[in-house]
Amino acid sequence: MSSTIAPRVRTLLLLFLAVTGALLAGAAPVSAHAALTASDPRQGAVVDEAPAQVSLTFSEGVAVSDGAVRVLDPKGKRVDTGAPADQGANTYAVKLHAGLPDGTFTVTYQVVSADSHPVSGAFTFSIGAPSTTSVALSDQTAGGGVVGGLYGFARYVSYGGFILLVGGATFVLACWPRGAGARSVQRLVVSGWLALTGATLAMLLLRGSYTGSGRVGDIFDLALLSQVLQTKTGAALVSRLLLLAAAALFVAVLFGAYDRRVRADGTGEQNATGTGDTSAPGAGSTDGGTGTAAGTDSTAGTDSTNSTDSTESQEKSDLAFGLAIGGFVVAAGLAATWAMAEHASTGLQAGIAMPVDVLHLLAVAVWLGGLSTLLVALFRAPSLDAPVVRRFSRLAFGSVAVLVATGIYQSWRQLGSWSAFTETTYGQLLLVKIGLVVVLVGIAWMSRRWTARLVQAPERRAAEAVRTPVGAASARTRKGAKPKAGSGGGDGKRAAQLARQRAAVASAAEKRLRDADPLRTGLRRSVLAEAGVAVVLLAVTTALTSTEPGRTEQEARAATAAAVTPQTGALSLDIPFDTGGRDGKGVARVELDPARVGGNEMHVYVDRPNGKAFDVPEIKVAFTLEAKDIGPLPVVPDHIATGHWTADGVQIPMAGSWTIAVTVRTSDIDQVTVDKNAQIG
Template sequence: MSQTIAPRVRTLLLLLLAVTGALLAGAAPVSAHAALTGSDPQQGAVVDEAPAQVSLTFSEQVAMSDDSVRVLDPKGKRVDTGKTSGQGGNSYTVKLHSGLPDGTFTVTYQVVSADSHPVSGAFTFSIGAPSKTSVAVSGQEVGGGVVGGLYGFARYLSYAGFILLVGGSAFVLACWQRGTGVQAVQRLVVSGWLALTGATLAMLMLRGSYTGSGKVGDIFDLDLLSQVLQTKTGAALVSRLLLLAAAALFIAVLFGAYEKREDEEEKNDLTFGLAIGGFVVAAGLAATWAMAEHASTGLQTGVAMPVDVLHLLAVAVWLGGLSTLLVALYRAPSLEKSAVQRFSRVAFGSVAVLVVTGIYQSWRQLGSWSALTDTWYGQLLLIKVGLVVVLVGIAWVSRRWTARLAQAPARTPAKTSAKTSAKAPVKASVGASTPKTSKESKTPKGSKGSKGPKGTGGRTDQKEPASTGGGDGGSAGGGKRATQLARQRAAVTTTREKRLRNADPLRSGLRRSVLAEAGVAVVLLAVTTVLTSTEPGRTEEEAKAATATTSEQPGEALSLDIPFDTGSEDGKGIARVELDPARVGGNDMHVYVERPNGKAFDIPEVKVAFTLKAKDIGPLPVVPDRIATGHWTASGVQIPMAGTWQIAVTVRTSDIDQVTVDKNAQIG
């Protein structure tokens, strides 16, 4: 049975990793966590005189460098001084040169939000009257590409490593102290430490390029690395590495000195010390996320950061303990029922902490019921809640198996063991017959030749076994055979123990339910990683409200149906482009691709471009994200000025079949 289980486990893990990769791939580029809520001049505005400066207001504080904000004239030449300064609150300004000509100017910005995520965008304003411009104004995206994908994967590995490190150690100390001597458990915890350490180093190297140019070559730029070390995120990552050094010492004691302790009182004292020290290190590691991400900005940060630490610790104890239990059920020679029962209680307490802290975090990040369904953050949160409910349901099944396991009488395979052990020497004796005979012939009782120093019979009796392998070689051969026999006996014993474990229906049932829990946990961790890289619903709605308040050119939603035909056998359909609110400034865009019969058309790629031919602006490319079959969306699509815009849609239905169709529409 164990031979059939292993392929199933490998297949399930491969499927889970594929789902995880798909979720992480869909997370890049990340959504902005700070939004531009106002500017002076306002986006799309026409002013009579050239301003002395341009000011930007964000929904939260951001980190800026001297080149974070650029102002370009109609020819694409910089007209700002390159010096940005804060004006209090969330407002920042950049000075402009004097004597600016009339025309349309472009403002681009690339900053880092307070919760460590890169933010970029652009808008235009005009002096005197709008003019042609050579600057392409598209909704800039940072945090994507190869570097963004690598950074996202490193974030996932860091969470996974933290869970295995903390949860595995907690399981051993609180539930199964005998597990310190199990190699599979040791490897699991050490793997968690290695994953977290490697991911932290990778994030530190990738950070500069991730928030800046996005170029792979900038990953090893030491100047960028020195700049990262001066930021809040850089300080958090360095602190994490220092804490991981302490964690390495903790692991060495846990699986070294602790496992060798035999005195019960000394072991209890060491358990207490490891529990206190481990909690301090684990809380410190969790705090490196809380101090640099969502919890560190927004409402009630003094409460949110400790709550976030508790949330992360509860996740680690539950899911990390679950992973350790799974390893123990499959790899450990035996696992006490009491250990499973203790973990069941610990897991229940962890889930209770998760529910309380999760409700608070959800309220803090969403702010309204509408954000739960109208924002991507809210939709991801619903998916996460659904996965948690499924996980708790499977955990309930595991608790039932645990209760049945505890009530079941202990298995006593004494007869089988006795039989097998009685047979084992018989089999072993076959391989040991030669050395035994040689030993008997070497010291025959009552033989005179054995005592005679020069007797021919004595010499013959002693040399006869040496003819098989020769003197010392014979004893060495016997030693080898004895070692081989010992290994064979150990292998037989291990196989017998595995068969007995696999034959236990209660243990098998618990093993299957725990494996299902671990599978859902892998996907849940991927969704959580994406969630931490998504703009909170409260921030998104506040930004939309502020933009709507400051906009001087309200508009109505625009909807265009554009038929297409790629010329292939299955290449006909309709592309519906919806732009809301179809005004100057930021817009939300949805593209629905349907077949002629109205059903969703599953195609690999859609691109949209906006061109204002009257002002020679564009094409401004927009690459929407696929969120469902035949449904693509993009937020923050910038329309720099009002006019009749040509909206071109490129539809690719296969590797070689694609077509570009367009339609004109009045925007703003």
């Protein structure tokens, strides 16, 4: 039966990686997490005079390099000079040659967003009047093509390898120490290490072409590789390789020294029991007069054996503790290489999001990786004890609890509103993930029921079936094959051979009984169903990591719309205040014209409750965009008339719901800050 089960297990593990890559390969083209929200000149604008520079504003910070922004004249010749300059507020500008002719100019850009995804695009503007242009833009988006597909597949394989490596090792240490000697488990964990290492190396080589030209020939360009090593993503990949070297040492110790300690501990117990069982009949059958002495010697030997066993058990426990600490450090470090270079490293509350993301990844690995190891053990190791399954059930429950807690926080951070569930791709994928988690938890509950029944079910039949032939053979040996004094080494070899044969027969009988156990069969089926759903769940989860978060998608959509159709009306806000002192009440009216991204003219009028102008000693204004962690941007207006202050050139870097805070001081000690939200742009 094992010969037919082994291909099934191998096939499932291959599908674990292959299906993940196949289902998610289409997510690569939408992996850009920064959007162009404004430009100067604007897209499609016709300007009277040639601008000195072209500036681009993105929804979040991006990494630019030489040639990241190019400006082409109607004939396709570059007219930009130098590398793009960072002007702050996510705005980057490139200078242009002087004396540009009239016509239509094309601006192309290819940058890398703060969460490591490439962003590209193009737009046109005209000087004097639009004209024909010979510039032909490529249809390939950043991160697409063959290189994009290879990079995406390597990325998905790396997640699968991490899960098998961490989850398999955790299962052995926490649930099944004897599994360290199981070849199938060893192959599973080592395969995870090889998959993660190979995928990381591939990503390091592909990265330069993936974020640049997209050409296959640039994969082995050492100059590009040198540039990649200087980026945040390159540093994360190199750190992952260094941690994988430590992980290789961990795996070697786990399946080497630790396995030997576990086997020695178990062998010692068996030898002690065997010595005790055989010494009494031997002493009684040889000479009754020396029975007491033989019994004394046997007791002394047993004490010595127990002492040795205690030492071996302590060494095994110490080694297991060291492996657990070292393994956790390495696993957390590996998870951090994703957290520090992707979603969690940018946006809202990055300092909290990164450790939460590490916990989330570790919980996924312990749950799904342990599930894969349990599946292999159930099919390839029929002697798996029920307590092992029970321990993993508890471990999986804890992992699910961590997943739920961290997942709720991540969902709030990446969505920001209930409408994002249905209006964004990220929200729709998240709804699918939630549904799959509910299904998986339901199947896991069924597995827990099978586990409880397996633990409570009597296993006396299996034990008796195993002991009966061994006991009968031992009786026959005592009756008809009594060793003679002075017998040669040939009899000893024959006895050892018979002992091995009896052990093999007993093991085969035990395996047949366990395979025929309906409770164990039911558990295998439920775990297999869990693994099947987990494959799809991992696919959706990985797709989420390469999909633009709902919060940034909605903000970028609103900012882009504002940049295309700017507001022309002034914004007016009335904000009541009360400093608490004498004559400390009034109303501050803030007017912003034209209330759009870019430069604005601001007027502040302060009136008393009766409507008359109120000349207070000091007025200050500050603008904050909490959704993008921008601000407060302070503005100190000039006093020009009674109860009237003004400021020109108030810069609003991007559209959004801004908090406008006004600080009013009515005396030397009486001051208050009041605020109000307003949509600008």
